Amino acid sequence: MVRALHPAAWWLWAVAMATVAMRTTNPVVLAALVAVLAYVVAARRTSAPWARSFGAFVRLALVVLAARLVLQVVVGQRLPGHTVFDLPSVDLPAWAAGVSLGGPVTVEAIAAALYDGLRLAVVLATFGAVNSLAAPHRVLRCLPGALYEAGVAVTVAVSFAPEAVTTLARVREARRLRGRPTRGIAGVRGLGLPVLEGALQRSVDLAASMDARGYGRRATVTTGEARTATAATVAGMLALFLASYGLLDSASPGALGLPMLALAVALLAGGLVAGGRRAIRSRYRPDRWLASEWAVAAAAVTAVACIAVAGRVDPAALRPSTNPLVWPPVPLLAIAAAALGLVPLAVTDTPR
Amino acid sequence: MIRFDRVTFTYTGAPAPALRDVDLVVPEGELCLVVGRTGSGKSTLLRLINGLVPHFTGGLLVGRVTVGGRDTQAFAPRDLADVVGVVGQDPAATFVTDVVEDELAYAMENLGVAPDVMRRRVEDALDLLAIADLRTRPLRALSGGEQQRVAIGAALAAGPRVLVLDEPTSSLDPAAADDVLAALTRLVHDLGVTVVLAEHRLERVVQYADRVVQLPGNGAPPVVGAPADVMATSPVAPPVVRLGRVAGWTPLPLSIRDARRHAQPLRDRLGADLPPRLHVAGDVVAHVHDLEARYGDVVALRDVGVDLRRNEVVAVMGRNGAGKSTLLAHLVGLRAPARGTVVVDGRAPASLKPRDAVRLVGLVPQDPGLLLYGESVDDECTTADREGALPTGTTRAALDRVLPEGLEGGRHPSDLSEGQRLGLALAVVLASAPPLVLLDEPTRGLDYNAKARLVTVLRALAGEGHCVVLATHDVELVAELADRVLVLADGEIVTDGPAREVVCHSPVFAPQVAKILSPSEWLTVAEVEAALA
Numbered sequence: 001m002v003r004a005l006h007p008a009a010w011w012l013w014a015v016a017m018a019t020v021a022m023r024t025t026n027p028v029v030l031a032a033l034v035a036v037l038a039y040v041v042a043a044r045r046t047s048a049p050w051a052r053s054f055g056a057f058v059r060l061a062l063v064v065l066a067a068r069l070v071l072q073v074v075v076g077q078r079l080p081g082h083t084v085f086d087l088p089s090v091d092l093p094a095w096a097a098g099v100s101l102g103g104p105v106t107v108e109a110i111a112a113a114l115y116d117g118l119r120l121a122v123v124l125a126t127f128g129a130v131n132s133l134a135a136p137h138r139v140l141r142c143l144p145g146a147l148y149e150a151g152v153a154v155t156v157a158v159s160f161a162p163e164a165v166t167t168l169a170r171v172r173e174a175r176r177l178r179g180r181p182t183r184g185i186a187g188v189r190g191l192g193l194p195v196l197e198g199a200l201q202r203s204v205d206l207a208a209s210m211d212a213r214g215y216g217r218r219a220t221v222t223t224g225e226a227r228t229a230t231a232a233t234v235a236g237m238l239a240l241f242l243a244s245y246g247l248l249d250s251a252s253p254g255a256l257g258l259p260m261l262a263l264a265v266a267l268l269a270g271g272l273v274a275g276g277r278r279a280i281r282s283r284y285r286p287d288r289w290l291a292s293e294w295a296v297a298a299a300a301v302t303a304v305a306c307i308a309v310a311g312r313v314d315p316a317a318l319r320p321s322t323n324p325l326v327w328p329p330v331p332l333l334a335i336a337a338a339a340l341g342l343v344p345l346a347v348t349d350t351p352r
Numbered sequence: 353m354i355r356f357d358r359v360t361f362t363y364t365g366a367p368a369p370a371l372r373d374v375d376l377v378v379p380e381g382e383l384c385l386v387v388g389r390t391g392s393g394k395s396t397l398l399r400l401i402n403g404l405v406p407h408f409t410g411g412l413l414v415g416r417v418t419v420g421g422r423d424t425q426a427f428a429p430r431d432l433a434d435v436v437g438v439v440g441q442d443p444a445a446t447f448v449t450d451v452v453e454d455e456l457a458y459a460m461e462n463l464g465v466a467p468d469v470m471r472r473r474v475e476d477a478l479d480l481l482a483i484a485d486l487r488t489r490p491l492r493a494l495s496g497g498e499q500q501r502v503a504i505g506a507a508l509a510a511g512p513r514v515l516v517l518d519e520p521t522s523s524l525d526p527a528a529a530d531d532v533l534a535a536l537t538r539l540v541h542d543l544g545v546t547v548v549l550a551e552h553r554l555e556r557v558v559q560y561a562d563r564v565v566q567l568p569g570n571g572a573p574p575v576v577g578a579p580a581d582v583m584a585t586s587p588v589a590p591p592v593v594r595l596g597r598v599a600g601w602t603p604l605p606l607s608i609r610d611a612r613r614h615a616q617p618l619r620d621r622l623g624a625d626l627p628p629r630l631h632v633a634g635d636v637v638a639h640v641h642d643l644e645a646r647y648g649d650v651v652a653l654r655d656v657g658v659d660l661r662r663n664e665v666v667a668v669m670g671r672n673g674a675g676k677s678t679l680l681a682h683l684v685g686l687r688a689p690a691r692g693t694v695v696v697d698g699r700a701p702a703s704l705k706p707r708d709a710v711r712l713v714g715l716v717p718q719d720p721g722l723l724l725y726g727e728s729v730d731d732e733c734t735t736a737d738r739e740g741a742l743p744t745g746t747t748r749a750a751l752d753r754v755l756p757e758g759l760e761g762g763r764h765p766s767d768l769s770e771g772q773r774l775g776l777a778l779a780v781v782l783a784s785a786p787p788l789v790l791l792d793e794p795t796r797g798l799d800y801n802a803k804a805r806l807v808t809v810l811r812a813l814a815g816e817g818h819c820v821v822l823a824t825h826d827v828e829l830v831a832e833l834a835d836r837v838l839v840l841a842d843g844e845i846v847t848d849g850p851a852r853e854v855v856c857h858s859p860v861f862a863p864q865v866a867k868i869l870s871p872s873e874w875l876t877v878a879e880v881e882a883a884l885a
Contacts, residue, residue: 215448
């Protein structure tokens with residue numbers, strides 16, 4: 001039996017990789033990141049349905065990249081430089097300053113859009129990678145007891161989409177059997193209601209099943225305990241409200257800022273713990289945080305540190321100039337940050 | 353363990369109670385079988401045991417239901433979850449998690465069972481139901497039989513003292529059904545679990561029951577008693593019991609084994625002459641040649657070649673996942689062959705426009721409700737006439753043939769019984785008069801009466817020159833109806849021959865009468881009855 005890495009460790013890894021991507025527009029670093037993500041996913045994903053989400057997100061990322069390029073060409077800012085081709089331009093009224101329609105399209109402008117779009121695409125790919133690697137239901141199992149029921153609501157809601165797709169396929173087949181068209185506008189008309197009905201029926205069945213299997217059972221807690229939990233949560237929300245004033249409004253007294261935020265966090269955490277006592281749930285085979293998880297967490301922190309240092313040492317290398325357009329440099333520290341994303345491979349086993 | 357005290361239950365807005373004056377005591381460690389026609393209140397009775405009725409459905413409950421000493425009025429279903437485990441008709445609709453192991457642990461997590469105990473009980477449940485090799489599999493990737501066993505395991509792992517099951521074998525092939533029932537009897541015998549079970553296919557379960565509750569419907573109180581006593585008078589009875597009644601055996605046998613003790617004299621009385629089956633097949637209406645079907649990398653059908661003729665009823669049998677539904681999908685043109693050809697009346701159904709295809713071949717899917725969208729029966733009939741460009745009243749005429757007792761036009765399709773819904777869907781399909789009529793698992797959820805009516809209708813269709821093909825697990829239906837049987841295994845045709853020869857020589861597909869009277873090849877009670885008369 002292969003032990004799966006703690007989902008929180010995968011998420012730390014993904015957040016670190018996304019942070020590295022956010023900090024740079026250098027295509028060399030971004031390409032290295034994509035290679036790392038693809039390699040880790042290919043080596044460590046299982047055959048479960050959710051493991052396919054990396055491919056789906058990469059496709060989405062490509063669409064985003066293409067859209068960014070098209071927008072740049074059509075309505076993007078006109079950057080000076082070497083013109084590739086000219087689009088007929090439209091003069092816009094004065095209030096639309098900053099937006100241009102058509103005009104000369106330069107290599108520099110395309111490069112700037114490509115770098116920027118690539119960064120967004122890599123962040124999306126990171127999200128897809130972590131969804132492939134950490135099973136969504138295992139992530140929800142890490143939630144504190146008081147939030148468990150909200151977590152289940154999310155699981156059920158998330159399962160709605162694949163269920164709806166299955167129902168849709170069955171309804172379409174049934175329409176074909178009734179001799180109705182399945183293509184074109186006539187094929188889409190009237191699909192909504194049966195699909196919705198199916199989904200609703202499933203929700204009711206599921207709710208009955210969950211009820212019959214003890215979902216929502218409560219331990220008996222003293223009124224005092226229950227009141228403490230409620231009071232802490234309400235006070236915490238109030239403190240958070242005040243803290244946001246303190247942080248956003250420069251005229252407010254300093255004590256209202258960070259100290260109030262700390263108080264809010266403490267109160268809310270207390271509320272969660274006290275509220276969790278009402279839930280009597282136990283955990284089946286909880287994910288454990290062992291040496292491998294520490295190693296991945298350490299690698300993630302180091303990667304973020306590396307990219308931060310790289311940004312201080314040589315900011316130009318992380319954001320290579322597109323005007324004038326230069327060959328992007330290879331910042332070794334940033335590449336090292338991306339390479340640290342390979343650490344999970346060393347500390348986990350290949351799934352069956 | 354379970355006690356019903358003068359229980360009458362009425363759903364909100366219903367004109368009459370669903371159950372009336374039920375007095376019932378089920379002691380610990382018994383297997384109690386609930387039988388009755390569709391709509392007689394079986395599911396309501398089962399759901400009363402864990403409080404889903406009335407807590408979840410609403411309605412008026414008079415009287416008291418207590419389970420393990422707890423009154424279900426005072427305890428919500430979730431607070432009864434440690435005493436009662438429930439398995440529904442459609443296990444896939446009740447799964448909460450994604451993976452087998454988590455599903456088994458789900459109820460225990462809610463009950464707050466200690467982690468080490470939970471770990472042990474999950475392992476026990478995996479062993480008890482023989483699903484240990486599935487433990488890390490996603491639930492959606494399992495076959496119907498596997499899902500059913502996981503659902504039972506999930507109910508069982510929480511250690512309830514009562515297990516309630518609503519038609520647990522209705523979607524399973526004979527072998528998988530036997531596995532599930534074997535697991536259930538083991539629970540009753542070895543662990544003292546009280547099991548309450550509703551089932552239409554009595555031939556599968558009645559010999560395991562300690563007590564039978566027969567719900568007559570129409571508001572009469574239930575008949576409760578030992579299986580042999582209740583079966584002696586019950587309007588619903590398995591073939592072994594009906595054969596016992598015809599032959600006048602006492603005590604009435606409930607199992608094949610009991611019946612075989614009386615079989616020799618009956619065989620002697622019947623003699624060696626089997627009733628001839630008058631089956632003259634007509635022209636070839638569908639021709640399948642070298643068919644191969646794939647789902648991704650998985651080959652679902654391979655080298656399938658078969659000719660289907662007018663005037664014959666062909667049963668397609670085989671395990672869950674053997675490729676039965678896939679074969680039907682190809683015949684009706686929902687799927688195009690990966691290799692080979694499917695020709696119906698000279699044309700390939702997959703290449704036709706939907707409205708032309710329905711004149712050639714019609715399919716009633718496993719869930720006939722999928723075919724129905726109308727607001728009412730009348731609406732459904734007029735829509736079918738209009739869409740098929742048929743003369744007004746064609747569908748209604750077909751419906752009156754399929755359901756001779758009539759069906760009020762104002763009723764909503766989802767309020768019909770299983771048998772009526774199947775009838776309506778069949779009428780919609782028959783309205784276009786396709787020469788080839790396919791039915792996928794038509795007897796799921798049908799009681800014996802509805803089944804007998806279906807047999808009459810389908811026989812008549814074959815007599816008029818249709819070719820009827822059914823994919824089914826129901827061996828008794830095949831014995832009553834089929835002229836020819838195809839057995840699929842792993843996507844290949846392993847047997848293709850006359851029904852009598854194929855089913856009588858198979859230990860899995862033989863109907864009860866054939867098993868009792870073997871080596872004589874009698875198939876149905878009606879045949880025996882006619883020979884004795």
